[in-house]
Amino acid sequence: MALQISATNPEHPALLLELPWDTPLEEWPEKYLVPLPRGISRHVVRYAQAGDEVIAVKELAERPALREYGLLRDLDRLGIPAVDPLAVVTGRTGRTGTPLEPVLVTRHLRGSLPYRSMFETTMRPATMHRLMDALAVLLVRLHLAGFAWGDCSLSNTLFRRDAGAYAAYLVDAETGDLHPRLSTGQREYDLELARVNISGELLDLEASGALHPSVDPVEFGHEICTRYGDLWQELTRTSVYPAGKSHYMERRIRRLNDLGFDVAEMQIEHSAQGDTVTFVPKVVDAGHHQRQLLRLTGLDAEENQARRLLNDLESWMATQDDYAPGDPLAARPEVLAHRWVRDVFRPTVRAVPPELRGTMDPAEIYHELLEHRWYLSERAQHDIGLDTAVADYIRNVLPRARATLEPTGPE
Template sequence: MRFVFSPPAEDAAGLLTLPWSEPLDEWQDERLVEIRQRGISRHVVRFVADGGTLYALKSISERLARREYRLLRELAELGIPAVEVVGVGVNLGPGAEAILVTKFLAFATTYRAVFSSPRGSGPPTDKLLDALVELLVRLHLSGFFWGDCSLSNTLFRYDAGTLEAYFVDAETSEKHPELSNGQRSYDVELAVERVYAELLDLEAGELLPAGIDPLEVAEDLQRRYDRLWDELTMEEIIPVNEQRFRIAERLRRLNELGFAAEEVELVSTPAGNRLRVTTRVADQGDQARKLFLRTGIEARENQARRLLNDIASFRAYLEQKERRPVSEIVAASRWLTEVYDPVVEAIPEDLRGRLAPAEVFHEILEHRWYMSERAGRDVGTTAAARSYFERVLPKAPEALDQDLTE
């Protein structure tokens, strides 16, 4: 038996004592756990809790396991949202398949759970398609052909009311220096077909909201993809006297979409200067890093942006109340101890783990806004949190890694 680790290897050393010489579906070990809410897989997949970390183990051919291991590591280096690969077990015995090991994605949910318990306003299809399309575009910009893009092969995390999609299955994926238009079109075509089939399945199970047409939604995936791809890669003619303004505007739009310019080129043409922007996936986490440095809170990017805004609002409130300037550091520290921590500590024990603490706080801010609007006054965070815990949080789907039985 040989087990290849991704660094740092010591984090998963405890996995070496698992019964690797036996077929995965026959394993018996006290660290094995069952997850009732899980995605659909073509392979044997089991889950192991070791050292406080939950791992997903998938039985697959050695060729595909090694390939998926390599591709997932490349995605991590490129900063594309994907499950974190830990290692791969090979040479497990005569005729035995290899086993790919990934870390289970904390606070993740499936598309089925999103439909069974939608969050926020608007149909869940909009958030799911936006998240899936953005992930697909990120992959294509990086030269990745997915080959099996679907809602089933994706996990989702809530991020301040939006959804962020995570790449899960790289069995059919290919890495190229860049993709041709034909490769991209084929990948999107496959995605449309698979999403259509998945929505038909939801419709048959009466999980699809009334009035949603599976074919119309699936075909909308193509339109959303085309709009985002065109926005990121289009060339445009700009007059000389508008160069600085138009370039700055284009780069700002890219940043707002979560992308960045790798190269900006102006090419002279008879009609004017043609602007070419080579787009890459932006370094993620600026707001999250800023929040962590100020408060120690780990959050997704949109969550961090929302919490930082609340800190700024709290700082203004302190300055007005105390009639003196308050530094950002002091305001963040007091906000943490006086506002955020009390809310998180008040989450009922049986509801902890439904959503990430930062997402809970974001939803409480939303809930407070609606309550205050109805009341015609500011109801306060404490009252909003109490109402949210009673009426809203119990309806949230259980996160995949929270509903575990040995």
């Protein structure tokens, strides 16, 4: 059987032909390999250079190789964080004519690390909690797309920090299966496998002395279940917001924040019955909101202020006709953010008389106004609007605040 390279891009076969396919992967010469950390795998895996690409090459039987290649392509179309499939190479034979196993070729995820490499120095428990959060986000996203992983584990995941955010990516889809919709039983089975696998992997680290003494492997195994359950409930419960009740959206964002997640993306579908809102979660690290707000808007704010302003910006963008995430023809986030600063942020801040602002900077003023709008809307059980909140804040809040700060006379 002749060597065959099935690739997603017509340019890749020519690049891949340069590699020694007539040699077992375990015996590839060093000149072809790239020294990157590898996780534990039941198969032989190597990183190699193909033109300008760094690729991961995994040997496995032809049927599972083709199946995994197809599943990874499906996940890519669904926008799920997973390694990028490049090709399947079949018909390999050794120099003596001995048949060799086919290989699956994926693109190396730049900046990512397998979990064992992250434990080369003792990882703080707080960082481990964030990794569990990232893995919970990945598993929820897979299940929402109808993908049953079948072997969720730290070993089958790559972790990457990107602009302060922790993200988890699926590496091994060999045991996965894609369905139109997952049953509760299928999700619970996947989650139980994750709990057992993660506890086992952390017990191995504990035995090797690579685990922080305060980390309980069994408790962290249960933590993925808890975080997954909280996130699944918050993301999947049906919510239709009637006209004038848009402050309910903010209530859900606050609950996500309380769970330790932020909203990476929000989509609103309008209907006669009300607005249906869906959220895509994201796990973030300290200082992320400051950097993100500064990049998008040029506004420099404290972390909590920035978080609040970004939530408002995201909610506002979702209502704009030219907001369409993933559409190359839609307005870029930076363009929408500039419009928000010009049409929403600055006019709102300027509505507060300078003599009443005291020492508050513009970001703090806007944050205070959003908080005031939230409390008034909760009390009224409908969204009162920003203009009404500003007027009430100027009339009833700022005068009292200034009165408490002004000196009452000599002591």
